[in-house]
Amino acid sequence: MTEQLVELNVTGMHCNNCAISVHRMLEKKGLQNILVDFAGEEVKFSTADASAVPGIIKDIEGLGYHVIEDLSAHQxxxxxxxxxxxxxxxxxxxxxxxxxxxxxxxxxxxxxxxxxxxxxxxxxxxxxxxxxxxxxxxxxxxxxxxxxxxxxxxxxxxxxxxxxxxxxxxxxxxxxxxxxxxxxxxxxxxxxxxxxxxxxxxxxxxxxxxEARRIVNGEIEVVNAKEIKSGDIVLVNTGDKIPVDGDILEGSASVDESMLTGESVPVEKQKYDSVIGGTILQSGNIRIMATKVGSNxxxxxxxxxxxxxxxxxxxxxxxxxxxxxxxxxxxxxxxxxxxxxxxxxxxxxxxxxxxxxxxxxxxxxxxxxxxxxxxxxxxxxxxxxxxxxxxxxxxxxxxxANTKYVIFDKTGTLTTGKFALRDIKTYGDVPVESARGIIAAIEARSNHPIARSLVEQLKAQPQEKLILKTVSEEKGLGMRAEDVQGNHYFLGAAKDGGDSNYNLSLYKNQQLLAQIAIQDDIKPGAANLIASLKKMGITPVLLSGDKASRCNDVAQTLGITSIHAEKLPDEKLAIVDVYKQKGKTVMIGDGINDAPALTKAxxxxxxxxxxxxxxxxxxxxxxxxxxxxxxxxxxxxxxxxxxxxxxxxxxxxxxxxxxxxxxxxxxxxxxxxxxxxxxxxxxxxxxxxxxxxxxxxxxx
Known part of the structure; x- marks a missing residue:
């Protein structure tokens, strides 16, 4: 049977002992995922038997507490x-x-x-x-x-x-x-x-x-944000709170996202950009399509x-x-x-x-x-x-408490993650336009920050178009592709061959075709962060899959002496584990590519x-x-x-x-x-x- 999450508003709990009383009673009933928050006056649990909920409510009230429908309306x-x-x-x-x-x-x-x-x-x-x-x-x-x-x-x-x-x-x-x-x-x-x-x-x-201004058949109706459903079109004007998560269909705006990020500088939003419910539209007018509503x-x-x-x-x-x-x-x-x-x-x-x-x-x-x-x-x-x-x-x-090591991923953490294409170097008699076309075709199939930056910058440069039959990504290595003529390509951070000053290498049928140099600037405040950590007695560590030369440059600029470059995801896990054996370890990364290492720390x-x-x-x-x-x-x-x-x-x-x-x-x-x-x-x-x-x- 499917587990159902039950959320109850419970008043009358005034300290942790009250919460323990309710928690123990629910445990005795065999309920799962129990959460009792006495300050927030909330009780949550999972049960496979929805018919048992009225009895559970009666038992909670039997302990001297009150289960109510809506806390905001309760007086x-x-x-x-x-x-x-x-x-x-x-x-x-x-x-x-x-x-x-x-x-x-x-x-x-x-x-x-x-x-x-x-x-x-x-x-x-x-x-x-x-x-x-x-x-x-x-x-x-x-x-x-x-x-x-x-x-x-x-x-x-x-x-x-x-x-x-x-x-x-x-x-x-x-x-x-x-x-x-x-x-x-x-x-x-x-x-x-x-x-x-x-x-x-x-x-x-x-x-x-x-409240939200929902557009229905060209007419605007004002409704509570809770009534908005995914797919609804909503109008947001200057000074309004954006009622739900959505994508901009029309217009542009400056959005104050400080309620989420603590950052007071407004963020500029254009057509197709995403906006988050609860943020404030400081200037501009936009129409958005609701994408995530309610608990999502x-x-x-x-x-x-x-x-x-x-x-x-x-x-x-x-x-x-x-x-x-x-x-x-x-x-x-x-x-x-x-x-x-x-x-x-x-x-x-x-x-x-x-x-x-x-x-x-x-x-x-x-x-x-x-x-x-x-x-x-x-x-x-x-x-x-x-x-x-x-x-x-x-x-x-x-x-x-007592953190000894802070391990940093490089890209998007110590550096901006916004990559500038510095140079493409070709080998043999390969025209640079051909190399650009192959790179753009392969990277267009990836969501990696480097790939998105390359595709965006190559759009404006002359290139020979290439039709690819298949493209696959090898995590931590790069992209493999095959074109309609049966040629095989690899684009990634190859560890052998070519010029070490270039970040990425492009191969065609296992022959080096071109190398790409990209520039990723160090974030403002990174040097201050590293210096402050050292002052606190914490050792900063750089752990990256990028080339050793680039990692050494970043580490030297920031004052980091412990460097681990050109590491694959499984190698990152092993390194994090080594530092954990020596002391409390915090790992900081982009939250997506480094998920295994983040979990290990x-x-x-x-x-x-x-x-x-x-x-x-x-x-x-x-x-x-x-x-x-x-x-x-x-x-x-x-x-x-x-x-x-x-x-x-x-x-x-x-x-x-x-x-x-x-x-x-x-x-x-x-x-x-x-x-x-x-x-x-x-x-x-x-x-x-x-x-x-x-x-x-x-x-x-």
Whole structure:
């Protein structure tokens, strides 16, 4: 049976523990390709049985979350909002706290305090209690279990004292209400902060939400871009967002592609050129034919890639996840031991024993560990995407740590890839017009950048036309052809014979016919890139199938000392493997011809435009041609990993210090709740610093 991809919008998940709960439940049901993004409120999975989906939705909602049709149209009810719950609780909690300073004796009355605390406790039971019970059912108890137990213990203790009229030492209603109110405040800040971490994806989604002018029978109708189908004709005017991917049928324009590449300079587009949905037409008017719509568009693929990347866990997160999974039971055990030791060993009495135990429960914070990695990854990947660098997963960020070697393909990476025909040298009595005709006929059948450049430049030069019967390409070698008279031709980077100053050799029936010299200029900024890498302690390596003389010239100009020239694709693989044995290796190439070598490296980087092939071929895609984007990728990865380590250190250190302090009675439950509520905010705030943090490589 065919696997069906199911995408659900799920609200109510507020941290990584929530995502783990849903993930485990779906795993138990045998589902495949599971992706749970708590920040993006999205759940994806594959199933061969479509009839099981309603039952799965029911099970997700049974965990306490809500499956909705459309996130953009979804509006939380007033009483469901964390903001509303906090304000409501704060109104009743304020007089409970103020009774200690205000001279209003009626506030000290137990029944008045019960009346003020009861509404807050009910909200706490509905908000934390429901979440706590469902998390226990799923086998992944979350932070709400600790809050619910702590606030309930304080409330019941106070209620018993009130019913039995045991006096003021049994009145801790303000502790119960304050715990709930402060944690709700922390949830509020956490919710708003997490929303900011996913802003990059949301910004890209906005580019999809545009109207289109579709031309039907000569008439223009305005429709939502989602309604455009492949083959539709669309009119785009100055200032419009291009609604879908397409090819220009009529007109010319300047297009701002900065939302994809980070490059602010507009790109000039002519008839037959391709345009990408979501980019902005700065000037001109064009008619395009839609080619890729919906989930097949470049923008949709990039959004999906980013969502999956943000959900991919780097290895460093595994420790945090393991600790978080056993954290809540461990804290409950510590709280119980604290109560027993204080009461029986240190004779602290029931009141002190209970307060110490409650303080332990409410000060501990497993969410900080759960949020430490994903929030940093989301911000880091988002900042990279806004600068034209697509990183496939948080695991890639850790994979480039301590990089020792960066291996460069030459053509189109360190050089422009735009080839200028410098000279054609013929042998024997072969006329140059004949050689041009053979070259043009053979290269017209290839999509290689060199072939396209040669064909374009030979069009304007005199040549003898040649009709070919068959043409085949030998990857990494060149082109073979046969004409209608049965003559056999080979055009490629031959390693023997001829002048070494020429890049390509043309053979007819195994006899050298001509040689072609082509010029491929070094990219601006290439020398600066190599110098910066050396400053960072990284060894640059040149790996190319081009002639040794040309590779040596480029390497000498740029300051590269490790050179591997005239290598076939299988030889490139072996060389990449050798460097991997010596240290972390990043390979950067064009994303198409170098796909095997890119896959072999620790991290493959595609130096390409926003094509579908590029999106699929490497773990990192540089959407603009500026070589500095590679340095930016290395630096943003370094700073993101540093932020993750800082977050995990804070999360662990906070709990290691705070729990014993609370257990020894040096911190009241109210102050413990206040501290816990803001521990998550500290972690998320540190992650958000990545948005504005100065990220620059060392000066070469």
């Amino acid at each position: 939380e009810k007033f009483y469901q909002k964390v903001e509303s719950k906090f304000i409501f609780c704060a109104i009743f909690t304020a007089p409970l706290l103020l009774h200690m300073v205000l001279p209003w004796h009626w506030l000290h009355h137990a029944s008045v305090q019960l009346a003020l605390c009861l509404p807050v406790f009910i909200v706490g039971c509905l908000h934390f209690g429901k979440s706590a019970i469902t998390s226990i059912k799923s086998g992944v108890p979350n932070m709400d279990v600790l809050i619910f137990i702590g606030s309930t213990a304080a409330f019941i203790y106070s209620l018993v004292g009130t019913i039995q009229n045991l006096g003021g030492q049994y009145q801790f209603y303000e502790t119960c209400a304050t715990i709930i109110t402060l944690v709700l405040l922390g949830n509020l800040f956490e919710k708003r902060s997490v929303t900011q971490t996913t802003s990059a994806v949301k910004d890209l989604v906005k580019f999809q939400q545009v 568009s470049v923008l949709a693929q990039i959004i999906d890639l980013m969502k999956r990347a943000q959900a991919a866990k780097p290895p460093i997160q595994k420790l945090g996840d393991k600790v978080a999974a056993v954290f809540v039971p461990a804290v409950i055990l510590i709280a119980l031991i604290t109560f027993l030791l204080t009461y029986f060993v240190f004779n602290g009495g029931l009141q002190n024993s209970l307060m110490h135990a409650i303080a332990v429960l409410v000060i501990s914070c497993p969410c900080a560990m759960g949020l430490a990695t994903p929030t940093a990854v989301m911000v880091g990947l988002g900042r990279a995407a806004k600068n034209g660098v697509l990183i496939k997963g948080g695991d890639t960020i850790e994979a480039v 620790d991290v493959g980087v595609s130096m390409n435009d926003a094509s579908h092939i590029a999106i699929q071929s490497a773990r990192v895609i540089l959407l603009n041609t500026d070589l500095n984007s590679l340095l930016f990728f290395l630096q943003v990865s370094k700073h993101t990993l540093l932020t993750i380590k800082q977050n995990l250190f804070w999360a662990f250190a906070y709990n290691i210090v705070a729990i014993p302090v609370a257990a020894l009675g040096f911190m009241s439950p109210m102050f413990g709740a206040f501290t816990m509520a803001f521990s998550d905010v500290v972690v998320i705030g540190n992650s958000l610093r990545l948005k504005i943090k100065r990220i620059s490589p060392p000066a070469p």
